[in-house]
Amino acid sequence: MERLLVEPFYVMKVLERAKEIERSGEKVIHLEIGEPDLPVPQKVKEEAKKAIDTYELKYTESVGILPLREAIAGYYEREYGVKVKPEQVIVTPGSSPGLLALLKVLGETLGEISYTDPGYPCYKNMLKFLNLKGRAVNVYPETDFKVKLENVETPVLMVNSPSNPTGTIYSKEELRELSEKTFLVSDEIYHGLTYSGRAPSVLEVTRNAAVVNGFSKFFLMTGWRLGWLIVPKELVPDLTAILQNIVISPPTVSQIAAVKCFDKEVLEELRRNVEIFRKRRDLLLKGLKEIGFKIPAEPQGAFYIYADASNFTDNSYEFAFEVLERAKVAITPGRDFGYNGTERFVRFSFCTELSKIEEGLERLRRYLG
Ligand SMILES: Cc1ncc(COP(=O)(O)O)c(C=O)c1O
Known part of the structure; x- marks a missing residue:
């Protein structure tokens, strides 16, 4: 990899590749980016x-x-x-x-x-x-x-x-x-x-x-x-x-x-969104556990699940690309978050609607299950 003054976001490479796949006409389920999808009030x-x-x-x-x-x-x-x-x-x-x-x-x-x-x-x-x-x-x-x-x-x-x-x-x-x-x-x-x-x-x-x-x-x-x-x-x-x-x-x-x-x-409207995120979190948590990811700390806040993928890989970066290419689901490799055991982990974000999370889980189930 080229030498840079600071480390890049590895997930951006995943995103770039996901965009290429989408340009070729295939649909990708995005569970990588930490950007809320809901509309601004x-x-x-x-x-x-x-x-x-x-x-x-x-x-x-x-x-x-x-x-x-x-x-x-x-x-x-x-x-x-x-x-x-x-x-x-x-x-x-x-x-x-x-x-x-x-x-x-x-x-x-x-x-x-x-x-x-x-x-x-x-x-x-x-x-x-x-x-x-x-x-x-x-x-x-x-x-x-x-x-x-x-x-x-x-x-x-x-x-x-x-x-x-x-x-x-x-x-x-x-x-x-x-x-x-x-x-x-x-x-x-x-x-x-x-x-x-x-x-x-x-x-x-x-x-x-x-x-x-x-x-x-x-x-x-x-x-x-x-x-x-x-x-x-x-x-x-x-x-x-x-x-x-x-x-x-x-x-x-x-x-x-x-x-x-x-x-x-406005604050009341924003507070109502928490229930939307909670439903997404619950669906994703349940699905990921059924597939074989271990979730040592269930998220109490934010919109991410940090999942132990050691049943599938010890190289989170390669695994993220493998899942993207084979299951067409974009996720963030643990490598982005440091060096301490991160190669066994991946991050799923739930900044997308329930039906897409459902479909992402189904694709992962088919590929990993
Ligand atoms: C923990 C944390 N801090 C800070 C930021 C930066 O956000 P912004 O510069 O958009 O306010 C982010 C964005 O993902 C984040 O996850």
Whole structure:
């Protein structure tokens, strides 16, 4: 494979090949990509259209428009019972550049940053890109893929709850213990999408932590490129300066429209989607187990199932391609999520309708069963 400055997403290769197969006229069932298929609420779309007609849509403040920062702060008060000042909320073009800027500031000021393996691949790739010291903490099925307190050895730790790829949720007590030992970066982008209990925010247990969140998952707005950070106020000047330089401002039309996301009816509409995802999760879980995948940690949130495929393979990358070519089902190889046992695992996403999940399972059954 060609040498790159950071590791690629291996799943993109799967997706490219899936697109080729589709161009040749065959249907592929997509269980690989983590992008919700459900429509963005109408009220948000209407607001965007109105903004285009009304304003010239120039740059905004680098940290985002005040009404959106206020709306996010208000949401934390209502949703989690925590008081957040709008000045601590920094709006970013998707959560990704926010995370990149945050890691830079924390890496330079506090030092080494840990991330989980398996875990969301961008964490380690961003650290590498920033030339910062990062340390993988292996997490295992026996502990629901959560970090054990005794394995925290760096001044900063990134956790993702509910997690990609495992769907694990950290309890309030677990967040408290971890935050007493290290500075936590809590990626809460899958908040709102939970199937057993709620996911607590790190801000419920400490003010000395950073939250990463955004509009791409629960709010369904991937292409609108909007996210946010909530940070202790000492971090704001550095983050503002970095964002001024690297992004100038988040997309103006998206910011104006996103204020509507926090309206009561819009939130109610979004909350109803959780039941849709829950049905999909239950169907996929049952089907995968019947086929012979082992699911050591059933997802409590997000929209993925991290499945042990050791009954079929010890090379997740080859297996993903084999399943694509032979069964015409696209899945994500475990290799994307790190090195710790990942060759035995694959990730299934349930961002597609029930009938397609049904058909995907049938194809897998025929091929593997
Ligand atoms: C755990 C996690 N964090 C962050 C992101 C980035 O999302 P965005 O940049 O669209 O806000 C993703 C996207 O898949 C994710 O899975």
